[in-house]
Amino acid sequence: MVQDQASVPEDDILLSVRNVTVGFGSKIILENLDLDVRRGEILGFVGGSGTGKSVLMRTILGLTPKRSGTIKVFDHDLSSISNVQRKAVERRWGVLFQQGALFSSLTVKQNIQVPMREHLDLSPALMDELATLKLDLVGLPQDAADKLPSELSGGMIKRASLARALALDPDLVFLDEPTSGLDPIGAAAFDALIGSLSETLGLTVYMVTHDLDSLHSICDRIAVLGEKKVLVIGTIDEMMKDEHPWVVSYFRGERALRRV
Ligand SMILES: Nc1ncnc2c1ncn2[C@@H]1O[C@H](COP(=O)(O)OP(=O)(O)OP(=O)(O)O)[C@@H](O)[C@H]1O
Numbered sequence: 001m002v003q004d005q006a007s008v009p010e011d012d013i014l015l016s017v018r019n020v021t022v023g024f025g026s027k028i029i030l031e032n033l034d035l036d037v038r039r040g041e042i043l044g045f046v047g048g049s050g051t052g053k054s055v056l057m058r059t060i061l062g063l064t065p066k067r068s069g070t071i072k073v074f075d076h077d078l079s080s081i082s083n084v085q086r087k088a089v090e091r092r093w094g095v096l097f098q099q100g101a102l103f104s105s106l107t108v109k110q111n112i113q114v115p116m117r118e119h120l121d122l123s124p125a126l127m128d129e130l131a132t133l134k135l136d137l138v139g140l141p142q143d144a145a146d147k148l149p150s151e152l153s154g155g156m157i158k159r160a161s162l163a164r165a166l167a168l169d170p171d172l173v174f175l176d177e178p179t180s181g182l183d184p185i186g187a188a189a190f191d192a193l194i195g196s197l198s199e200t201l202g203l204t205v206y207m208v209t210h211d212l213d214s215l216h217s218i219c220d221r222i223a224v225l226g227e228k229k230v231l232v233i234g235t236i237d238e239m240m241k242d243e244h245p246w247v248v249s250y251f252r253g254e255r256a257l258r259r260v
Pocket residue numbers: 024029047048049050051052053054055056
């Protein structure tokens with residue numbers, strides 16, 4: 001089993017999860033889970049359906065309560081910081097939820113400006129200018145700005161959601177299945193976009209995905225969730241050599257072999 005948490009200086013750990021347990025009623029979903037996300041990396045998160053990938057992401061974001069354990073982001077322990085400090089942490093991360101989760105009654109531009117309105121005190125003209133820059137950054141045409149989400153294709157919705165996640169120039173972005181629902185060409189283009197943003201902006205990316213192409217093409221490391229914890233973590237090459245039965249069937253099973 002690959003375990004490579006050792007020998008990384010603490011400064012280089014942007015997100016650290018220690019001994020975290022999460023459950024609903026009598027059902028424990030995650031138990032004593034540990035995870036480190038390193039500065040600047042793209043970490044792909046995989047695991048069988050229902051293993052708790054979304055629950056873990058929601059727990060880190062503070063949307064689902066944990067029963068025990070510690071979560072530190074940018075070296076702040078999220079359970080012991082003040083509301084003001086929490087807001088400051090939230091300013092430094094962006095989130096792309098599954099299905100994009102744009103506000104359906106707001107235009108793309110207004111959606112991108114939601115985090116700006118919440119966290120910054122900017123003039124409308126400056127917010128418009130920033131929205132224009134974000135549209136450019138994610139490769140959307142400027143005429144998308146005044147469209148409603150219902151007028152966009154699936155790929156454009158993903159890009160608009162990414163633009164909103166990047167609204168405050170975050171250090172860390174959480175992406176929940178960013179390429180689901182896209183055709184292979186759209187998914188590859190979105191992967192390329194995430195890869196280049198990570199490189200040019202120095203973004204750290206936490207990405208839940210089922211997309212083997214994304215795992216192969218852009219992830220620096222992959223974490224496998226199963227048995228209520230991170231079963232294995234390492235590079236794609238390490239995944240290809242790992243002997244855990246779920247890892248073998250996922251990375252070297254029939255579906256994986258069809259890829260090559
Ligand atoms: N609010 C909740 N109340 C009760 N159970 C929940 C809640 N949220 C999630 N669960 C349960 O937690 C488990 C993990 O769910 P989660 O959505 O994290 O899985 P996942 O790994 O993201 O799955 P998938 O790959 O299918 O999206 C499931 O059994 C789910 O039913």
